[in-house]
Amino acid sequence: MNVLVCISQVPDTTTKIAVGPDGKSMNPHGVKFILNPYDEFAIEEGLRIREKFGGTVTTLTVGGESAKEILRTALAMGSDSAGIIKDEERLDSYIVASSIADVARSMSPDVILFGRQSIDFDSFAVPSMVAELLGWPNISMVSSLSIEDHSVTAERDIEGGKETVSATLPCVIAAQKGLNDPRYPKLPDIMKAKSKVISEHPKSSAVRRVDVLDMKLPDTKRLNRIFGESDKELDEVVRLLHEEAKII
Amino acid sequence: MNILVYLEASSNGLKRSSSEALTAARSLADGSGITGIMFNGTPEAFSAAGEYGLQRCLNINDNFIEHFSNSLAAVAISEAAHANGANVVIMSATATGKDIAPRIAVRLQAGLLADCIELIPTGETVEAVRPIYAGKALIRVKPDTAVVVATLRPNVFTARKTERTSVAVETFSFASDKDVRTSVVIRTSQNEGTMDVAEADVIVSGGRGLKGPENFHLIEELARSLGAAVGASRAVVDAGWRPHREQVGQTGKTVAPSMYVACGISGAVQHLAGMSTSKVIVAINKDKEAPIFKVADYGIVGDVFEVLPKLTSKISAVTGRH
Structure with missing residues (x-):
């Protein structure tokens, strides 16, 4: 069973976002970049599939030179090989999906794994787009997965519950928290990963479909009214929720 | 168009x-x-x-x-x-x-x-x-x-x-x-009778300040008085006090209800990421320095065990829900 795991490099969650000089992208100065948290579940699941069925795990990312760092993390966790599609901008999910689909066509994996979303652009778009481009089924928000013969059965989160979905292989899976407990890479493996070769794949020639016009920080003004816990003050809070905020 | x-x-x-x-x-x-x-x-x-x-x-x-x-x-x-x-x-x-x-x-x-x-x-x-x-x-x-x-x-x-x-x-x-x-077949198993945080108009969430799963009835009671769904912070979901489907925040659900009530939640960046676009935010926390107060419209500095029962009965008196 050959697995392709697609991962992305994102700003650390605690990053304070500032608008860059172009007025439409983040100022990267001083920003710490990390492996997208959901992608850890995808890498771990890929490794578990290989442990169960044999085969290989290839990790792929789309990004700039610095994104090789997260590929080294995946290699240290146990990925057999790693590749990068050089695309510094990464702004258009269709181009990203097309680039990944091109690599997938040349590799013909049995399963492509993603994290459920990349926490930078939060579009939830690339896994479904890749599946559509390849003509494959996909299952998103997967919190439990089993593979048997030529089909997968997965549990996915939906509003108000879960649903169980089965699909034929090859298939695209987007991992949700709870799917597994990602392993930590061991120090010797981290050292070994540093010298591994990372292959480069061309960016798709697909044309951009969405343009970013501008970026701004949200207006986060809050009333910030602070009260104590006395009966009188709680009465006032309830009155304000009722009469001022008109919410109860 | x-x-x-x-x-x-x-x-x-x-x-x-x-x-x-x-x-x-x-x-x-x-x-x-x-x-x-x-x-x-x-x-x-x-x-x-x-x-x-x-x-x-x-x-x-x-x-x-x-x-x-x-x-x-x-x-x-x-x-x-x-x-x-x-x-x-x-x-x-x-x-x-x-x-x-x-x-x-x-x-x-x-x-x-x-x-x-x-x-x-x-x-x-x-x-x-x-x-x-x-x-x-x-x-x-x-x-x-x-x-x-x-x-x-x-x-x-x-x-x-x-x-x-x-x-x-x-x-x-x-x-x-x-x-x-034929490629995808689905069986649904809805969580009977519970309102999903992603769809709720009002959410009451509990965090580590509740001290244990046995105290979440305080959250449920306030939620009932407001006709709200129950949410939870990552800390209490990771601790196994509440199911993952209730988790609000980065590795949980992103919500934007009309009102979000955070109880005993300090307001880690990961939690704020999931609820900061709520229309009205109410926070109850005993630590007046807790970051949750920075995003709150109405903040109550106090012990959740004192505040929640009182607040629930006062809100019930207005809404008629018990």
Whole structure:
């Protein structure tokens, strides 16, 4: 069973976002970049599939030179090989999906794994787009997965519950928290990963479909009214929720 | 502008998120040129759509809804958009919407505007504002394509009823591909009787300040008095006190209710990422320095064990819910 795991490099969650000089992208100065948290579940699941069925795990990312760092993390966790599609901008999910689909066509994996979303652009778009481009089924928000013969059965989160979905292989899976407990890479493996070769794949020639016009920080003004816990003050809070905020 | 709106039926009509999408479509197109599309629509759902001004709805009667396949749904909606000359396809960013919209965008060679919080009509097409970096920034996006697919973040667009219209329902058949049809089969197991945080209008969330799962009845009681759903912080979900489906924040759900009440939650960045776009935020915490107070409209500095029972009875007195 050959697995392709697609991962992305994102700003650390605690990053304070500032608008860059172009007025439409983040100022990267001083920003710490990390492996997208959901992608850890995808890498771990890929490794578990290989442990169960044999085969290989290839990790792929789309990004700039610095994104090789997260590929080294995946290699240290146990990925057999790693590749990068050089695309510094990464702004258009269709181009990203097309680039990944091109690599997938040349590799013909049995399963492509993603994290459920990349926490930078939060579009939830690339896994479904890749599946559509390849003509494959996909299952998103997967919190439990089993593979048997030529089909997968997965549990996915939906509003108000879960649903169980089965699909034929090859298939695209987007991992949700709870799917597994990602392993930590061991120090010797981290050292070994540093010298591994990372292959480069061309960016798709697909044309951009969405343009970013501008970026701004949200207006986060809050009333910030602070009260104590006395009966009188709680009465006032309830009155304000009722009469001022008109919410109860 | 010719708009196709994908509508999801609920047990007694239309999902609220779909009513929101219909209202958003109406404000774009001035009420004309809007077609709805449903899978196995019910009379209740069509009637509910009429309350939001829909005049024409395509219905796909196919038993595949029992074995719903996202790829097949995308084929159906794409064909309907094509057959009707729709240049704007709108749906809510629900679990299904998020799953099928990217497929439809690929099929229609359309730009995808995902998880929008504002739609701006620009002549024959639309631009949108959408949050990125967990809501820490907003971008305005414009399609470079003739056709656009937009998903709307639930609870952000207000669902407004209008003069009831009668809905002309037309059966829509499409050329399905049997291979696609058989590839995905679904069994649903809803959590009976619980309201989902992603759909709730009011959420009461509890964190580590509750000290243990046995104290969450305080959260549930306040939630009942408000008709709210129960949410939880990552800390208490990781500790096994509450199920993951209730988790609000980065590795849980992103919510934007009319009111969010955070109880015993300090307000880690990861939690704020999931709830900071709520319309009104109330925080209860004994530490007056807790970061949650920085995003709160109404903050109560106090012990949750003291405050929650009192607040619940005072709110019950107003709402009549117990």
